[in-house]
Each structure stands twice: as structure tokens, then as C-alpha cells.
């Protein structure tokens with residue numbers, strides 16, 4: 001690579017930050033070259049003289065549905081199975097930007113992926129309504145639609161870091177890849193619920209999927225009317241079977257499992273149904289033995305995607321970019337701070353806009369690595385003022401076997417050899 005790379009200018013040039021950058025040995029404040037130089041000497045050929053191989057022959061053919069480059073074969077989801085569940089984690093460490101490609105969207109299936117013929121699928125709205133309604137896809141396609149970019153995160157994301165006594169040496173995707181972000185397009189649920197006509201006693205809605213175990217959850221009606229979407233499209237194309245084809249419920253910022261896939265029934269009721277899915281699986285046991293029920297929101301969280309677990313800095317000392325993703329189920333990300341010394345000092349990272357409500361936000365910070373041991377951490381704050389807790393504080397709130405809604409600060413240790421490893425700081 002030729003030329004120089006200039007790290008982005010510091011965000012928020014307060015006096016405090018300037019002096020932090022000056023006084024900190026680790027964070028780069030000036031432009032640093034990372035490109036390699038043209039070779040010199042008697043046998044050196046001038047840069048640009050040799051034609052690349054691909055320019056000497058005609059190219060190959062394309063495919064009807066575009067595929068990633070063959071050299072990107074390793075960029076895939078990883079699967080793990082537990083108690084009949086199948087979980088596919090997104091390789092966050094290989095992604096840049098904020099939108100998860102459809103083929104890499106994480107997935108959690110309690111009973112596999114059903115094959116649903118859209119011509120035969122119906123959505124029913126019944127219960128405490130004036131007019132029970134049934135919709136086929138042809139009819140739904142005539143409704144006005146909206147598009148929104150939102151993350152989706154499994155309540156059990158990062159369970160390994162919540163439960164394991166020692167930090168497991170895994171990749172970021174394997175540790176925290178049950179989260180993704182996509183542009184969802186569909187029909188506001190208020191349109192369909194209001195068409196059915198809500199009775200005064202209507203307070204909750206039971207959403208049921210058309211998969212084997214009929215996954216179902218109860219949601220407060222008021223929240224569904226405000227924010228709920230019947231999603232039909234994911235990043236511009238129809239939903240993937242893995243994401244609920246032909247239609248799913250989307251509740252922005254709420255734990256993944258209420259986002260019922262393969263949605264076929266909305267029953268309007270006056271109290272929660274206490275389905276097996278919400279009673280058995282998605283409750284948290286607090287430290288005092290009390291049960292936390294219907295904890296819908298996913299709280300503010302962030303992860304450093306590069307450098308991250310099982311990666312190795314190429315050994316060259318100098319400029320590196322620390323970068324990552326932050327999100328909150330409560331609103332926009334207001335601030336991300338990064339530490340290179342295990343939390344002893346923090347610098348404010350640059351946020352890359354647009355900073356959207358309940359969506360992935362990218363953050364970066366230039367860093368000079370001089371071969372020293374380092375512990376990299378990121379700490380996000382959302383616009384409501386919620387800040388990520390330390391692991392110790394998070395663990396003190398819940399019973400030792402609780403793992404849902406884990407949003408503690410995540411840490412990577414960088415060794416002198418440049419190897420990056422999961423650690424508890």
C-alpha cells in the first residue's frame with residue numbers, strides 16, 4: 001500500500017481530552033504512516049511496472065444470485081447446539097460498517113427452520129378485537145410500509161462471559177455474535193391492530209410463530225402499537241428463512257426472543273399468557289433469589305471488533321485503529337470511551353454517524369502499539385445516560401447461574417507477541 005493513513009481527528013476537542021491525548025503514551029494524536037515503501041536498490045522495479053495477472057485474461061462468469069469472493073470462505077457464522085436449540089453466531093470480527101449482510105445475520109432456532117410456502121401462509125389477528133382478521137401475503141403487500149434500521153440481540157448473547165469463571169479464549173463472534181443489525185421493512189403493527197379494532201379490555205398480545213414448537217411470547221399492547229412492525233424485508237430483500245420468512249414480528253431494542261419469526265397469529269388478550277418460552281427460559285434470577293420477569297429491553301453495550309479475540313497484531317509497532325460497535329435498546333448511543341490500560345484511564349472514541357436509534361453505531365480510536373502488554377476495553381453510554389457496568393458489578397446483581405441480558409464492559413488482552421485474547425479485567 002502506498003501513501004499515508006491519517007487517523008481521524010479527535011472527536012470533541014475539549015481541553016481535557018487534548019491533555020489526555022498528550023499525556024497518554026498509548027493513543028496516537030498525529031498522523032502515522034502504515035503503508036510500505038517502494039523497494040530501492042539495483043534490482044528494484046518501479047512501482048506500477050508489472051501488470052496484475054487478472055488484466056491479462058478475460059474474466060469468469062457471474063452468478064444469478066451474487067456470492068461473496070471465494071477468498072472470503074472463512075467469513076461464516078458458527079453454530080452451537082444446546083438443549084435442542086441451534087444458535088448461529090455472526091462473525092462480528094470480520095465485519096465493518098453497521099449493517100449485517102443477510103447471510104451473516106445471527107440466528108436462534110428453538111425448533112429448526114420451517115419451510116413455509118408464502119402462498120399458503122396466513123396471519124391471524126383475533127381475541128379482544130371487534131373484527132377478527134386473516135391476512136394472506138398478497139393482501140399484506142398492498143399496505144403502506146416503513147423501513148427502519150435496528151439491531152437485534154439474543155437475551156443470551158455473551159452468556160459465556162457471564163457464566164465462565166475464567167475468560168474463554170474465543171473469537172468475538174463466538175463470544176458475543178448473537179447480535180446483528182439490519183434495515184427492516186414492513187407494516188407498522190398499529191395499522192393491522194387498529195383495523196381489527198381493539199376492545200377496551202385489550203392490554204397484551206400473544207405472538208405465535210408457525211414453527212414446530214410454536215414459539216410464543218406475550219407483549220404489552222401499548223408497546224406494539226408504538227413500535228411493533230410486521231417485517232417482510234431484510235436489507236432490501238425478502239426475509240431469509242433463518243430470520244422468519246415470510247414474516248416476523250420486530251420490536252426494536254427488545255430481547256431477541258420476543259421478535260417472533262414465521263409469525264402466524266396475534267391474539268389480543270387482557271393478561272400475559274405466561275407461555276413456556278417466557279416462563280421457563282427468559283427470566284433472570286437476581287442475587288436475592290427474586291425473579292426478574294418481562295425484562296424486555298436490551299441494555300447499552302459495546303464490543304471492540306478490531307483488534308479482537310484470536311487475532312494477532314502483525315508485529316509491526318506503530319499505528320493501529322481500535323474499532324468497534326455500540327448499541328442500546330433504549331435509544332441512541334451518546335458516547336463510547338476506550339481504555340488501553342484495563343480501565344485505569346479512558347479516552348473518548350469517535351462515533352461514526354449516522355447515529356441511529358436502537359441501531360449499531362461504529363466507534364474508532366487511533367492507537368499506537370509499541371509492543372507493550374495492553375488491555376483494551378470499551379464502555380458505551382446511551383442518550384438516556386445508561387452506562388455499561390463492569391463485569392463485577394453485573395455479576396453482583398444476578399444469581400451466579402444467570403446469564404441473560406449480560407452487557408458488562410468487555411476486555412481484550414494484547415500480549416507482547418501481539419496476540420489478542422479474551423480477559424476479565
Ligand SMILES: Nc1nc2c(c(=O)[nH]1)N[C@H]1C(S)=C(S)[C@@H](COP(=O)(O)O)O[C@H]1N2
Nearest residue numbers: 106107108109110154209215243256257261
Ligand atoms: N418462531 C420463532 N421465533 C423466534 C425464535 C424461534 O425459535 N421461533 N427464536 C427467538 C430468539 S431466541 C431470538 S434471539 C430471535 C433471533 O432472531 P434471528 O434468528 O432472526 O436473528 O428470534 C426469536 N424468534
Ligand SMILES: [Mo]
Nearest residue numbers: 108154155256
Ligand atoms: Mo434468543
